[in-house]
Amino acid sequence: MNVEQLTRELRVDIDDAVSNWPTTTPDRLRRRSRNRTTGRAVGASLALVVVVGSFVALRSPHSGSVNVAAPGGYRVLHVSDNGSVFDVDANGSPAQEIFHSNYDPARDPSDPGTYKPYPRSAVAMGHTVVVETCCTPPDDSALQTLDGRNLAHVPYTGTWSPSPDGTKIALAAGQQGGDPRQVDLVDVATGQTRVLMPEGTGAQHVYWIYDVAWNSDGTRVTALVVFGDSADGPGAAMQRVELDASTGAVLAHTAASAAEAQQALSGNAGLVTSIVAGTNSASSQPTVPVVLSPPPARK
Amino acid sequence: METRAADLEVELPEPTPSRVGEFDEFFEAHANRLRRLALAMTGSASVADELAQETMMRVLRKWSYVRTLDRPDAWATRVCVNLATSRGRRLTSEARALVRLGGSRVPTFDASADRITLLQAIRKLPKREAQAIALHYFDDQSIESIATTLECPESTVKTHLRRGRQRLALMLGDSEDAA
Numbered sequence: 001m002n003v004e005q006l007t008r009e010l011r012v013d014i015d016d017a018v019s020n021w022p023t024t025t026p027d028r029l030r031r032r033s034r035n036r037t038t039g040r041a042v043g044a045s046l047a048l049v050v051v052v053g054s055f056v057a058l059r060s061p062h063s064g065s066v067n068v069a070a071p072g073g074y075r076v077l078h079v080s081d082n083g084s085v086f087d088v089d090a091n092g093s094p095a096q097e098i099f100h101s102n103y104d105p106a107r108d109p110s111d112p113g114t115y116k117p118y119p120r121s122a123v124a125m126g127h128t129v130v131v132e133t134c135c136t137p138p139d140d141s142a143l144q145t146l147d148g149r150n151l152a153h154v155p156y157t158g159t160w161s162p163s164p165d166g167t168k169i170a171l172a173a174g175q176q177g178g179d180p181r182q183v184d185l186v187d188v189a190t191g192q193t194r195v196l197m198p199e200g201t202g203a204q205h206v207y208w209i210y211d212v213a214w215n216s217d218g219t220r221v222t223a224l225v226v227f228g229d230s231a232d233g234p235g236a237a238m239q240r241v242e243l244d245a246s247t248g249a250v251l252a253h254t255a256a257s258a259a260e261a262q263q264a265l266s267g268n269a270g271l272v273t274s275i276v277a278g279t280n281s282a283s284s285q286p287t288v289p290v291v292l293s294p295p296p297a298r299k
Numbered sequence: 300m301e302t303r304a305a306d307l308e309v310e311l312p313e314p315t316p317s318r319v320g321e322f323d324e325f326f327e328a329h330a331n332r333l334r335r336l337a338l339a340m341t342g343s344a345s346v347a348d349e350l351a352q353e354t355m356m357r358v359l360r361k362w363s364y365v366r367t368l369d370r371p372d373a374w375a376t377r378v379c380v381n382l383a384t385s386r387g388r389r390l391t392s393e394a395r396a397l398v399r400l401g402g403s404r405v406p407t408f409d410a411s412a413d414r415i416t417l418l419q420a421i422r423k424l425p426k427r428e429a430q431a432i433a434l435h436y437f438d439d440q441s442i443e444s445i446a447t448t449l450e451c452p453e454s455t456v457k458t459h460l461r462r463g464r465q466r467l468a469l470m471l472g473d474s475e476d477a478a
Binding site: 007010014021026 | 322338339344348359408414417418436471473
């Protein structure tokens with residue numbers, strides 16, 4: 001298969017396809033832009049309530065909404081706009097800097113969002129700090145240790161979830177800068193990582209791991225996985241894969257519920273442990289196959 | 300996903316008629332080019348269409364600035380390729396695209412198995428190599444133009460292209476190009 005030749009042929013195919021796509025007009029784009037502005041204002045208000053609520057819940061020893069009983073508990077950290085991470089004082093204000101981002105806000109003043117890290121969350125557990133950011137370049141995410149000695153760079157880290165006893169983190173990650181298609185287990189104390197579900201497991205191609213979660217006793221990890229070549233390609237489907245947390249053996253493989261799919265695709269995966277893992281919860285809620293059908297042919 | 304203060308945009312004033320015309324011309328000239336580029340980088344018609352629209356919306360919001368640039372098209376192209384290789388934003392675009400799949404008029408893309416394999420291989424490339432390959436082969440850009448778009452030296456672009464070609468050849472079993 002000659003790459004140059006194949007590329008030329010693909011170019012022709014793409015040109016033909018794009019010229020036949022339905023057109024969008026500038027006026028329609030303007031309307032959409034205005035609608036999104038309104039929607040974002042509402043969404044931002046809701047997000048603020050959720051973020052503040054989560055912060056209070058995670059810091060409160062009496063909170064019932066946190067399903068993690070980590071030794072010493074969580075510490076929610078502050079992530080600045082440029083991706084630096086700070087410890088917080090008793091008032092929740094930024095205190096000591098524990099991770100310094102080299103991002104320069106002056107990098108591209110015309111469109112800061114193009115290169116700027118998008119801080120999502122940072123949680124300290126023992127020695128390990130998970131910092132989830134999104135930036136281009138150089139990395140989308142990083143898994144750091146507090147003392148800085150064991151700087152474990154994980155390219156393209158996806159969503160993550162701590163074990164109930166707080167000793168491990170299940171992490172959707174990619175290899176060599178690829179998309180998150182495997183599940184890793186990170187030891188919180190040592191930072192050591194082992195692969196629980198390797199990329200390429202089973203006959204189906206993993207397109208993306210949207211979320212991971214633990215069951216209540218920490219024996220199983222459930223991954224919410226989209227199988228297929230793309231999210232909307234032929235045969236693409238979102239499924240729950242239950243893994244033995246010790247061996248990585250696949251214990252169950254079922255269709256994701258509609259609610260799970262909706263939650264994952266809403267972009268909240270990772271911030272909210274949306275999967276209710278464990279056999280009890282799985283059997284108590286009806287699951288329906290969520291098949292992401294290919295787009296219908298244009299008439 | 301958290302919403303940052305910077306994401307909160309104020310309502311834009313209605314553009315003046317002359318600016319409306321300028322943007323419309325820009326849109327007509329570059330909309331399909333951005334779609335083609337996004338399709339080459341994502342392999343998904345619906346996602347590519349969404350990304351191209353997202354790029355044009357950003358151009359629209361910043362049109363008063365973008366129109367003053369020497370190469371507004373390079374600015375738009377840079378936004379598009381960054382969107383296409385950014386995990387978080389691609390995820391958002393995929394979610395939007397999936398929602399839109401309920402409609403009857405959605406973009407489609409069909410190709411032979413080996414060409415689909417090539418698209419999948421491009422997506423597996425490191426980001427900069429994928430961007431360089433897409434700009435060179437699917438947007439007809441010169442080395443100099445790619446360097447402007449990606450804001451890097453021309454020698455770096457050549458390296459990205461060479462390595463990208465080698466990687467693609469290895470993935471596709473093309474021993475001649477791989478060498």
